[in-house]
Amino acid sequence: MKLIKKKKKTDGNVTEKSKLSPWKVLVVDDEPDIHTVTRMAFEGVEFEGKSLQTLHAMSSVEAQEILKKEADIALALIDIVMETDDAGLKLVDFIRNEMNNSLIRLIIRTGQPGAAPEKEVVERYDINDYKDKTELTNKKLYTTIRLALKSYSDLNTLNTSNQGLQSILEIAKDLYQPQQLDNHIYDLVLSQIIDLCNLSSSNSFINSGMIVTSSEEGVKVQTRIGKIAALNKNTDMQTCLEGIFKKNGNTSIPSNMTLIPFEKNEERTSFICLENAQYLSQVELNLIHIMANECAIARQLAAANKKIVTLNEYLKADNVRMRAELDVTRQLQQMVLPTETELKNIADLDIAAFMEPAEEVGGDYYDVLQYDDRILCGIGGVTGHGLESGVLTLMVQTAVRCLLESGIQDATQFLNILNRTIYKNVQRMNIDKNLTLSFLDYQTLPSSQTEVKGVLQLTGQHEEILIARHGGKVERIDTLDLGFPVGWVADITNFVSQRKVQLQSGDVVVLYTDGITEAFNADKIQYGIERLCEVISHHWQCSAEEIKKAIITDVQKHIGEQKVFDDITLLVIKQKNIASNKQ
Missing domain, CATH: 3.40.50.2300 (Response regulator)
Incomplete structure (x- = not known):
């Protein structure tokens, strides 16, 4: 940003x-x-x-x-x-x-x-x-004071990040209402951003800002708060903003004003404009960035909803109308999944993913996020299905992104803050939901000219993690002792631990939800972990995409004509060898 x-x-x-x-x-x-x-x-x-x-x-x-x-x-x-x-x-x-x-x-x-x-x-x-x-002495006093201030600054940063994350998640239910209107989305987002700016007491109070968009119809102030609300009466400021939208290099803005671009497409360009925000911390800027991205997603959801509303005018059956509304939430889930381009841009890993919800909105979660030199892969499953489960997966995705942007490195602290946030939201929503959740934090290791190596730090409790080594031998890593279901209790610090696993060139990591291993056929026989390991062992030399297709084909063959009762999610991660890495 x-x-x-x-x-x-x-x-x-x-x-x-x-x-x-x-x-x-x-x-x-x-x-x-x-x-x-x-x-x-x-x-x-x-x-x-x-x-x-x-x-x-x-x-x-x-x-x-x-x-x-x-x-x-x-x-x-x-x-x-x-x-x-x-x-x-x-x-x-x-x-x-x-x-x-x-x-x-x-x-x-x-x-x-x-x-x-x-x-x-x-x-x-x-x-x-x-x-x-x-x-x-003066020298020792200086050292003592500096160490104390450093500790206070770090704690204050963490506290600000935690409050901001909770604040963003609290507004998610209002922001992601499918029938939301654009002007209400902008009002919610600007109000929330100004609240985020004032989380830290170290900065001057910020109470003035606006959201401005530019399209073929011209520059428009979508919403405004405080002194800046008089923008339309200020001809100089109006000219200044129009110049910026037209990429006029000679245009400048007042020194006490900060413009943050957050949405750009063929139809419009959008900016958040804040007064007296010159001294925002990096944590606050990261939170604002996340909130701005949520605004763009919410607008996309609102636009999609308009089309669905038009369709619903022709639907008379209540069950058909309900299915259409659930499809909106499913679309939202798909919108936040990693794109094929994102996965291809990861240098040392070949990654393929598959997610297919059951008839209702899915309760499975997966994501692949690249941040600086870290690659974080996550997978989880919410208890049950439906709208509540779908909303919970969106909360998890936003929370994980926010924690990454906040720079939290410690895996125990990362998972515990995430758990507290989800737990409080589950309590507020008054729903009986929690989820299993595992994270794989990948970093490339120094390697020779003939191979690429990496290390995975595993955290959190979910299904077994399967790793196919050279020759097709599959290792099964139990995650039971690495965490605890997220959102079940307020504090899981004592349950969280980590395990590091080294990957060699060509090694394959498979993450899955129980929709695969517990899939039934017509004879009520489960697919099972052993059969999954066999398929991986037979195809370990193939690309991640080919391994994914082989697994899904075999699972579907096992299910046959039987109705699918659970979400099916699969993530295949393969350590590239030096030859493929150079291509």
Whole structure:
């Protein structure tokens, strides 16, 4: 997502850094000299382009008043012995338990370590560091402060990402209503984007923006919020926007305005326009990007729905009309699946996929996402079928994409945040749904000139993962101990683990849902895992597409004329050899 901004003029008295909100550091100590020394030590100190603002309290009571007024304090340096011998420790308890503030970093800085021994304080209280005042020279104080601010910044980024993800998923049900009108979609999306911009307290408050589109009919403001709502009365701004849509290289926009392009096709081009958004973090920009993409998808759904509404005018039977509405949801599921072009652009892997829902909307999930040097393959199955299951798979797809964009690398953290998000949405929807879900995180390993190697990190609980090695021998990897059904309980951290598997040139990985192994024939005999392994073993030398076709053909042969009761999903991943990789 490219940002278009006006090049700013340099002002000798005002720098870009000075416009960023400073890091707030609270010093709590009853010795005036400590405040003076600390203030001097902080002069000129910057971290991540932002200065430090020192807040001072001579007692825990004063500190509590400051904490109630200042919600975004990053760090507090707290003395223990002040108005009482344990005033500082009571302040820590107030912050963590009464204010329920887990983000602020707390450092105990005491001149009487014997009064509150370090081991006892660290074990009993939720603090982040314990320092004797005599050991905190200016240099050590700087190191301590910088490490604390780095920790606060990382936690704040994670918290912002998590809140944004939850916020996006909460709006999904409203956004993806098939009968949604364009103007309502734009209203929902702009309102949500402005909320996302204000998740982090480190930026100036953003409350003004609009969504603008350009088509043959001209430039049109679809929706607007705040001061920018007066756009049509501002001729200069109107001319400026028209110039941008016409790719006029000489056109510039005001320095406090950010344009984010999010939709472009033969009929129209669309922009999100925000005021005072110059200092958004990368996490916030990623969330905005995801929300903008959801807007484009929702509009496609709305356009498809118009055609279906026209068709429904001629349908009299209720069951036919219901099937048409379910088809809309099925189309939406298909829209977010990886395209053939995406799969072909993955350099070291040959990938083929197949998904065929049962009569109703499918409850199976699969995706292949390439992000930087990572390739993430996922597969899962929701309990049951129908609209609720279909919506749940869309939530999973959006959540996974958002977590990738947020840069979360740790597999346990990745899966647990995803689970919490889906669990809360399942509770809100009041449905009895969960899903098995496995992820394969692939990375290429350094290799020789004759072969390509890679490593898979496996996470999450689903069906067995099948790997065909050279010669056709099939390894079966049980995923039971790698995770827990997603959306069933609030926290699955203790159930999640990983396993790494190395791939050699020509190795084949097969992921599937139980619609294959549990497919019945007319004699009520299941297809079974053994028969699936046999087909893979006989065709391991073929391309991924040929292996996929062989499996699906054999499954369909087994089913025969019998009705299919479950979704069938298959993902075949083959490690390319050096010859095919060069072609």
